[in-house]
Amino acid sequence: MKTRIYVTLKPGVLDPQGRAIHNALEGLGFDGIEGVRQGKLIELEHGADLSDEDCDAMxxxxxxxxxxxxxxxxxG
Amino acid sequence: MKTRIYVTLKPGVLDPQGRAIHNALEGLGFDGIEGVRQGKLIELEHGADLSDEDCDAMxxxxxxxxxxxxxxxxxG
Structure with a gap:
């Protein structure tokens, strides 16, 4: 089984990586981008007995x- | 408008970060995890005129x- 966890910075928290990506995109000529935020996607492969509580605790x-x-x- | 881009390692590509997370989870006593892969989630805020082709090119x-x-x- 697979569980995906998305980790993102809270609104208002400075995102230097997102800022760097935004500058690089503009440097490549992609206009119209108003903001970029980068987060993490963590994919867990596991047996059927991984509870919601365990996921939250992780x-x-x-x-x-x-x-x-x-x-x-x-x-799932 | 918002566009989300998920970037993940191709199957078979070694994932040292995922491996480190897996070890750390086991060290915290979370058993039953068979594998961990870490990727990136990039969120773009933009105007209505960002085309699919532009997203792909980015x-x-x-x-x-x-x-x-x-x-x-x-x-969206």
């Missing part, structure tokens, strides 16, 4: 820095 | 290394 303990990041869990 | 030119990475574009 995010809070390791996968996301909940001070500055949000996380979203997508099962 | 991925091929900058956002993904198409030798080792796949990308998926999710509009």
């Amino acid at each position: 995010c809070r303990k390791l996968l996301a820095n909940t001070v500055i990041e949000n996380y979203r869990i997508e099962r | 991925c091929r030119k900058l956002l993904a290394n198409t030798v080792i990475e796949n990308y998926r574009i999710e509009r």
Whole structure:
């Protein structure tokens, strides 16, 4: 089974990587981009017995820095 | 408007970050994880006139290394 976890910076948190991508896109001539934010996509392969509680605990303990990041869990 | 781009390593490509996360999860006592892969989620804020062709060109030119990475574009 597969679970996907999306980790993104909270609104208002400075995103230097996103800023760098935005500048690079403009440098390549892609206009019309108003903002770029970069996050992480973590894909877990696991057995059937991985509970929602375990997924949440993984995010809070390791996968996301909940001070500055949000996380979203997508099962199956 | 918002467009999301998911960049992931191609199957078979070694993923040291994913491996490190997997080890750390096991170290925290989360058993049953068979594999971990980490990718990028890039969120673009833009005007209505950003074409599919432009999105694809951004991925091929900058956002993904198409030798080792796949990308998926999710509009709107």
